Amino acid sequence: MNRAPNRIRLETLLANGTHLWIQGSQDRQISLITSDSRLTNADSLFVAIKGSTRDGHNFITEAYSRGTRVFAIEDESRILKANDATFIVVPNTREFLDQSLCLFYGDPSQDLICIGVTGTNGKTTVTHLVELMLNAQNIPTAVMGTIDHHLGSKTFPTDLTTANPELLQKRIVEFKEEGAKALAMEVSSHALDQKRADSIKFNIAVFTNLTRDHLDYHASMQDYFNSKERLFNELLWKSSKFDRFSIINGDDPYGRWIKSDPQAHVFYYGLHDADFIIRPHSYSFEGTEFSIEFGERNFTIRSKMIGLHNAYNLTAAFAVGAALKLDLDQSVRALESYEGVKGRLERVANSRGLYVFVDYAHTDDALKNVLISLRDIRDQGAKSSKIITVFGCGGDRDRGKRPLMAKVAETFSDQVIVTSDNPRTESPSAIIQEITAGFSESYFRSSVRIEVDRAKAIALALGQAQLGDVVLIAGKGHEDYQILGKEKVHFSDAEVVRSIIIK
Numbered sequence: 001m002n003r004a005p006n007r008i009r010l011e012t013l014l015a016n017g018t019h020l021w022i023q024g025s026q027d028r029q030i031s032l033i034t035s036d037s038r039l040t041n042a043d044s045l046f047v048a049i050k051g052s053t054r055d056g057h058n059f060i061t062e063a064y065s066r067g068t069r070v071f072a073i074e075d076e077s078r079i080l081k082a083n084d085a086t087f088i089v090v091p092n093t094r095e096f097l098d099q100s101l102c103l104f105y106g107d108p109s110q111d112l113i114c115i116g117v118t119g120t121n122g123k124t125t126v127t128h129l130v131e132l133m134l135n136a137q138n139i140p141t142a143v144m145g146t147i148d149h150h151l152g153s154k155t156f157p158t159d160l161t162t163a164n165p166e167l168l169q170k171r172i173v174e175f176k177e178e179g180a181k182a183l184a185m186e187v188s189s190h191a192l193d194q195k196r197a198d199s200i201k202f203n204i205a206v207f208t209n210l211t212r213d214h215l216d217y218h219a220s221m222q223d224y225f226n227s228k229e230r231l232f233n234e235l236l237w238k239s240s241k242f243d244r245f246s247i248i249n250g251d252d253p254y255g256r257w258i259k260s261d262p263q264a265h266v267f268y269y270g271l272h273d274a275d276f277i278i279r280p281h282s283y284s285f286e287g288t289e290f291s292i293e294f295g296e297r298n299f300t301i302r303s304k305m306i307g308l309h310n311a312y313n314l315t316a317a318f319a320v321g322a323a324l325k326l327d328l329d330q331s332v333r334a335l336e337s338y339e340g341v342k343g344r345l346e347r348v349a350n351s352r353g354l355y356v357f358v359d360y361a362h363t364d365d366a367l368k369n370v371l372i373s374l375r376d377i378r379d380q381g382a383k384s385s386k387i388i389t390v391f392g393c394g395g396d397r398d399r400g401k402r403p404l405m406a407k408v409a410e411t412f413s414d415q416v417i418v419t420s421d422n423p424r425t426e427s428p429s430a431i432i433q434e435i436t437a438g439f440s441e442s443y444f445r446s447s448v449r450i451e452v453d454r455a456k457a458i459a460l461a462l463g464q465a466q467l468g469d470v471v472l473i474a475g476k477g478h479e480d481y482q483i484l485g486k487e488k489v490h491f492s493d494a495e496v497v498r499s500i501i502i503k
Contacts, residue, residue, distance in 0.1 A: 013103055019449050020045075020104050045088075047072045047097045056093070072096050098165045102199030105169035109180055109201045112172070113139070113182035113242060116200070116235070118192070118228050119208030119249070121366045122313045125305075125341050126206060127184040129317035132335075134182050136334035137326050142175040144168070145186035146343065147478050151175050165196050172200075191226040192235075201237040204245045204323055206316050210254040211365030213398065225254055231464045232260045245323040247316060248365045250274045267323065269315045275321050278311050283377050285347070287356050292318055305340045307373025323481050342478025345370060348494055350501040353467040358493045360477025362394065362421065364404035367474055371412035374470050385468040386414040388461045389476050392454070393435055395426030395483075402431065403438025410443045413472075415464065417449045419457035422483040428452050454482065473497065 013020065046063040048056035048071060057078045060071055064080055072088045073079070079087045090096040115130055117123045122148050134141040142151040144163065147170055149156040156171065163171065172183065183200075191197050210225055236244040246260040250268030260266050269276035277293040287304045290311045314335050321331040321454055340346060348356040357374070361367040371389065378385055389409050393402045409416045418435050420428040432450060439448055451457035461471050473493045476482075482491035 012473065013099055015045075020100055039217045043387045044068055045070045045072060045100070045339045047093050047100075047133055048074065048078070049097065050074065072100075073277065090125070090254045092195070095198065095406065098195050101165045101169045105173050107199070107201075108169060108172040108176055109199070110237075111141075111185065112180060113204075113324065113337075114200055114202045114237075115182070115184045115204040115206065116187040116197070116202040116231050117184065117188070117206040117208065117316075118187045118205075118231050120213050120363060121361075121369065121457060122208035122309065122316070123186040123188075123312045124315050124360075125310065125344055126208060127186055128341050129314060129335060129338060130184040130320050132338050133317055133321050134184075134324075135329060135335045139181050140179050140454065141182040141184055142178075142180040143184050144171065145184075145399050151168070151178050151180050154178060161450075164195070166200070168200065170195065187231055189224055190492070192230045193223075193227040193255050198232055198235060200235070202235050203242045204247060204320055205231045205236055205260075206320065206334075207246070207248045207252075207255050207258060207367070208313070208316060209249055209252045211363055214361045225257070228254075229258050232258050232264070234261075236261045236264050242324070245320075247319045247323065249312060249316070251312075265323070267319050269312070269319050276315050278315050280308060283307065284380070285377055288389075290314075293330075294318075294322060297328070299328060301332055302336055303338070304336075305338065306345055306377065307370065308376075309369040309373060310345070341478070343479070343494075346477070346494060348497045348501070350497075352465075352501060353430075354462070354465050354501070355468075355470045356462070356465075356473070356501065357471070358473050358477060358497065359475075361391075361474040361478075362476075364401055364408045366411065367391065367405055368408045368476065370472065371408065374472060375412050378470055381404065381468075385470060386465070387470045388415045388417070389413040389464055390417045390419060390457050390471070390473045392419045392421035392423075392428075393431055393475070395424035395428075397424075397430055399434060402434040406438030407433050410439050410447075413447075415447050416460075417457045417461050419451050419454045420482070421454075422479075423485075424483050425485055454491065455495075455496050458493065460498050462497065462500050483485065 046068045048060060051411045056070060057073060057075050060078055063123050064085060069084055070086045072090055072093050074093050076089055117126045127143050127145050131141045131143050148159050187197055210228060212435055232246045244261055244263045244264035246266045248255040248258055248268050249270060250256060250273060251270035268274040279291040281289040283306060283363060285306060288306055288311055289302045291298050291300045292315055303314055317335060318331055321328060343358055343360050346358045348358060350356060359370050374387055378387060391409060393405060418432050423431055451460055465471050476493050480492040481488045
């Protein structure tokens, strides 16, 4: 290798739709933006990102050997001594990649109404409710989130709650080509921390709640909160069509701590001291009735979704409609028509007179919210009916929540069956042992069963259930797979239930 590499101090990024222009101490045209070191295109760009387990700077030599000649780096000491290579030195390669891809794809989100929803629980439900409400008022709305990316009947699979910047920008272009006028998007704390969504032009940010989760990634709850808060004070944009809005669950203490962009309008929703006040009327296994007080008006919603937590979700979506100045009566009608998101308190019909639900709850707070809703409804009717909970915890994730979930299950369930979730590379038995440490000794002896095999655990719960009992199968919800080691195998809680209970 020669000893005179080209070095660019970045000054300006420009794009013409097919090429990216790097302007600085030297100019450079790049025809393809990518961080894939397998490419051999000399005009492609390798972005060296420092991850939690691997550092992209360690792969510069390999990428060079495969033909790549343009590199974006943070660490100048990793510059190769090769005069045919160009190194763009930036303070933060994650930010550079996000900005570059946004420009490369023509900044597509600026033409859409963009609603970002963040929080520990409720993101999927709120984005789907917003989609339904906007579609009902002739605003074709795309959704990007945990379950999939979709616009109308066109669906794209996804593995992440919030995709990487390249897929985000590319997908938004595809949505626009299909006629989308709005985007409802789940924004995860990982994505916010990693600056994956910084170039999305969010007009509205929604905060659902914040409880313990992802502490395998975030150093503390404060760090977790700080990541979420970025959506409200760094990523809101004022477009030519819409003002900026922060819509916040005011009953969550973290919600009151959020410092929003000073130019954003802030709406709080909750049971008290809010712009949108929730007035519960009645709950049953058939649905929820409540009203929303907004200004001098009162809107009654009769939803097929159950539980107070869904009243919060519906109110958050309703507030989005108000921010966008939609017809609120029409918004109510649209929200009332929604039957719920797959895997979110999804009821599995049967002829045995059981109330069987599949839910995605995989944190102690999410499990608590679901079980409180089920218990309160149960207590209004046949108090002698049992609540039987089946749950586990994912491997290679926050271990601290495992005993906390056991405490919640004990508090709100009559019987508990502890099983596997997605054990990944951890021992399922070791995970279960950490879960069971959270039960009291007396409850564990009298009311807890252990069954490592998830299908057998579900069968055990259904076998114990009697007429009128409630069975909650928590943790996986919509997922149709189980991760055993590093292998994904087909597994659906709802399918297992139906194979057992509907014969």
